[in-house]
Amino acid sequence: MRNFKGVIFDLDGVIVSTDEYHYLAWQMIANREGIYFDRKINDRLRGISRMESLNIILERASREYSDDEKLEMATAKNNFYRESLKKLTKAEILPGVTDLIAELKKRSIRIAIGSSSKNTMLILNQIGLTEQFDAIADGNRIMHSKPDPEVFFLAAKMLNLLPEECIVVEDAVPGIQAASAAGAKPVAVGSAQGCDGAKYSVSDLNKLNIEEFLA
Secondary structure, three states, X not given: OOOOOEEEEOOEOOOEOOHHHHHHHHHHHHHHHOOOOOHHHHHOOOOOOHHHHHHHHHHHOOOOOOHHHHHHHHHHHHHHHHHHHHHOOHHHEOOOHHHHHHHHHHOOOEEXXXXXXXXXXXXXXXXXXXXXXXXXXXXXXXXXXXXXXXXXXXXXXXXXXXXXXEEEEEOOHHHHHHHHHHXXXXXXXHHHOOOOOOOEEEOOHHHOOHHHHHO
């Protein structure tokens, strides 16, 4: 049996869902540019960086965009998204999160955030969970987004642990791939439930079996 000493959580879709805020922000950009965009396309943006997301949206564009134009669109999207995040409250923490955090702390298991988002601190502050985590690795500290394992290597290091001593909780396939590449145990939740590579899957953390989760 592996001796897991840490749990690294992705943020969006695991701790709190800001999917709708992302969707509306990208929809605003797409409408402004006259580009078709729907929720199916939005699903392709899970777990990847802002610029990678923009490039997927621009696949349907009728013209080429310069790097400066892309930067302006990404910035406008982020500004709209960040303004929307001011609506977040503790009530939007996803089911099972606070109970799982409490149980892990009771078992002296260290916990971290491993997210590609550069808005991680803003979101955690809005929902009042910042102080609950022993370490926070986010998009402001890494060069490569998932499925690159960089963020999970960093999170484990910040916990003073090896990646193989950690469980990673993810809701997106790129995150599961990144956790596997880091050597951690990938646990899939929500939209990633049942995906290849996950060692344990659950529809939401409220339905999690703690002994199976830690096994």
